[in-house]
C-alpha cells in the first residue's frame with residue numbers, strides 16, 4: 687500500500703500544468719480520491735504528480751451565454767451546495783450529494799471523476815443526461831467534446847495525452863424541465879451498482895443515461911433496445927442478472943419521478 691517514489695509540482699496556472707505534463711510520465715492530481723488509491727495499489731505509477739487543486743481558474747460555477755459552466759476542479763460538495771445549481775440544474779445537486787461520504791465530496795472533483803471514467807462513477811451518467819460538453823485544454827489549445835463522445839470504454843475517455851479538463855458546460859434546461867438521478871449504491875463506497883439519470887424536457891424529449899452496468903456510462907435513447915444489447919458487468923457486488931433487473935427498476939423509478 688505504498689506508491690512508488692514520485693515528484694510533485696503544484697501548478698499555479700493551467701498553462702503551467704500543461705507544460706509540466708509534457709515532462710515524462712506525469713499525471714494530474716486533483717482531489718486524489720481515485721488516483722492515490724490506484725497509486726497505493728501500484729495500478730498507477732506516475733513519475734510526477736502535477737497538482738491542479740490551487741488553480742483558481744479551474745474552480746467555481748457561473749452562468750454564461752445560456753450555459754452553466756463548472757470549473758473542472760470544483761468539488762462534489764461545492765456543486766451540491768451551490769444556489770445556481772440548485773435553482774437551474776438540480777439533478778447535479780442531487781447527484782453530487784449522493785457521491786461517497788463527506789470526505790470524498792469535500793475533496794473529489796467533477797473533472798477528476800470524468801477523467802477517471804470509473805464505470806461506477808456518478809458524474810458520467812449526469813453529464814450525459816444533461817447534454818453537457820467537456821472543455822479540455824492541451825498544448826494545441828482548447829477544444830470541446832460532447833459528453834456523448836467522451837466516454838470510450840472502461841476507464842477510457844476521448845482526452846488526448848496531456849490534455850486537461852478545464853470546465854464542464856451544460857445548456858440551462860428550459861423552464862418546466864424535470865430531472866432526477868436514481869442510484870442503487872454499493873453500501874460501503876456508495877459507488878453506483880446502477881445509476882440512472884433522466885431529464886424530461888417540456889416538449890417531451892427525454893434523455894436517459896446509465897452508469898454502473900457496463901464498461902462505461904452511456905445514453906439509452908431507446909432504453910429497451912439499448913438494454914437488450916448491453917453486456918452487463920458481473921462482480922462480487924452484483925451478478926449480471928441482478929444488474930439487469932436493477933437497471934429496469936431504477937429506470938422505472940427515475941421515469942416515474944419526472945413524468
Ligand SMILES: Cc1cc2nc3c(=O)[nH]c(=O)nc-3n(C[C@H](O)[C@H](O)[C@H](O)COP(=O)(O)OP(=O)(O)OC[C@H]3O[C@@H](n4cnc5c(N)ncnc54)[C@H](O)[C@@H]3O)c2cc1C
Pocket residue numbers: 713714715716717718719720721722723758759784785786787790793794795796797798799800801802804806807808809849850851852875876877878
Ligand atoms: C471511499 C470512496 C468513495 C467514493 N464514492 C464515490 C461515489 O459514490 N460515486 C462516484 O462517482 N465517485 C466516488 N468516489 C470517487 C470520487 O468521486 C473521486 O473523487 C473521483 O472519482 C475522482 O476525482 P478526484 O478529483 O479525486 O481525481 P483524482 O483522484 O485526483 O484523479 C483521478 C484521475 O483523473 C485525472 N484528472 C484529475 N483531474 C483532471 C483534469 N481536470 N483533467 C484531466 N485529468 C484529470 C488524474 O490524473 C487521475 O488519472 C469515491 C472515492 C472514494 C475514495
